[in-house]
Amino acid sequence: MSITSVDTDHDNLTITLIADFDAPIDRVWELWSDPRKLERWWGPPTYPATFEKHDLTPGGEVTYFMTGPEGDTPRGMWRVTAVEPPTSLEFTDAFADTDGTPIADMPVSKVRVQLTERNGGTRMEIHSTSESREDLEKLVSMGAVEGLQQAVGQMDALLAA
Numbered sequence: 001m002s003i004t005s006v007d008t009d010h011d012n013l014t015i016t017l018i019a020d021f022d023a024p025i026d027r028v029w030e031l032w033s034d035p036r037k038l039e040r041w042w043g044p045p046t047y048p049a050t051f052e053k054h055d056l057t058p059g060g061e062v063t064y065f066m067t068g069p070e071g072d073t074p075r076g077m078w079r080v081t082a083v084e085p086p087t088s089l090e091f092t093d094a095f096a097d098t099d100g101t102p103i104a105d106m107p108v109s110k111v112r113v114q115l116t117e118r119n120g121g122t123r124m125e126i127h128s129t130s131e132s133r134e135d136l137e138k139l140v141s142m143g144a145v146e147g148l149q150q151a152v153g154q155m156d157a158l159l160a161a
Contacts, residue, residue, distance in 0.1 A: 003019045078093050
């Protein structure tokens with residue numbers, strides 16, 4: 001697995017995942033920029049994602065749902081705040097209802113993805129910042145850290161194909 005570290009920092013309200021891939025930066029970027037490729041890794045294996053809207057431009061929106069083993073379909077949405085292909089993407093990530101509206105009492109995170117060339121491959125850093133300690137702890141208790149690790153762990157096979 002290419003994940004080199006995962007850190008939850010309760011003082012700074014962040015979850016940071018770092019992964020190193022033996023693939024060029026453009027190929028790693030495609031796993032974010034192509035919704036059909038994003039579907040193949042976003043979410044843990046038991047909760048595959050389906051992207052309905054995928055607009056990676058500043059102010060753009062990304063909406064998706066995940067299908068769980070019991071048929072449940074939790075939804076999420078991103079509001080894209082910045083994008084610099086093929087090196088960075090920033091968005092607000094929220095749980096959403098069926099029409100894509102963020103759910104008021106669920107955590108919202110600011111996510112920054114940074115891709116850099118490293119040793120002939122690509123380093124990917126995902127920094128997720130919660131709005132409060134309570135939100136971070138809620139995400140952690142819901143299994144978000146393990147889910148992120150499982151999701152990113154699926155990228156290796158896609159890059160090897």
